[in-house]
Amino acid sequence: MTHIDDRPPAPDPLGGDPAPGRMAIIGGTGFHLEAGAGTLDVVGDEVITTRWGKARITRTELAGRELLFLDRHRAQTEPGAPRIPPHRVNYRANIAALKQVGVTGILASTAVGSLRAEWGLGSLVLLDQLLDHVDGRPRTFFDDTAVHVDFTRPYCDHLRRQVAGTAHALGIPFHDGGTYICTNGPRFESAAEIRAYGAWGAHVVGMTAVPEVALAREAEISYAGISVVTNPAAGTGEGDLTEEEVMEAMAAAMPQIARLFLEVAKGYRDDPSTPARRATREFGSPRVT
Ligand code: HPA
Secondary structure, three states: OOOHHHOOOOOOOOOOOOEEOOEEEEEOOOOOHHHHEOOEEEEEEEEEEEOOEEEEEEEEEEOOEEEEEEEOOOOOOOOOOOOOOHHHOOHHHHHHHHHHOOOOEEEEEEEEEEOOOOOOOOOEEEOOEEEEEOOOOOOOOOOOOOOOOOOOOOOOHHHHHHHHHHHHHHOOOOEEOOEEEEEOOOOOOOHHHHHHHHHHOOOEEEOOHHHHHHHHHHOOOEEEEEEEEEEEOOOOOOOOOOHHHHHHHHHHHHHHHHHHHHHHHHHOEEOOOOHHHHOOHHHOOOOOO
């Protein structure tokens, strides 16, 4: 297996001085820590209290480096409790907790339906764009002061390049770029909605990227999102959508995505000068924790 650590860091056109940083993985539907068994030492769980609520993170050690893990659907519940649906996740507590413990980069997985026939089950998509079609979710840390972060490129290019380089080195196929549309859920979409989203430019559809991606930007954390195609989007495949097929497809893709994430985490280099890590500078970097 090729380790990205063996190679010199890729030159970064955005400049800056790459430095080791602290990485967290946000696991979504069907993502579980056990997939890293053998390479990952679990140190323990910790509940972090933030201004926005509590979130549980798991501290692990990977190749002598700390790696944090947060299960987006379980960070606000007791172990063993039912998963929190996408519209009830406390995204602000989750991102603020990661910020509080010094996280500089996030790798996040999401399960998605595919609007492209050629992106079949189990395909990995390294996202580069986002359409926000949710309502009713608190979506900023800055309710009392006008802070407008740049969101032209919602995902951090510096981190995307590390993911892409690692996937190439490991021989893991992926689609480099894709537009995610986030819907409110918890229901799946109608066929007509999917046709409309396709016309808007969406490639995949899911329920959890919003407001997580924007909150990470407000918290000046680099964020890369990798989607796993778990089903054809509504009306584009045969038959109806079921939660079961989503879970099954995610479980099948799990070993590969876990291998990719852990390898990226091993070689992760922060670059504090990238746009994502300086997003609120002009506003005086107000507190989010
Ligand atoms: N729609 C919305 N969210 C999803 C889907 C989908 O088809 N598949 C997995 N998460």
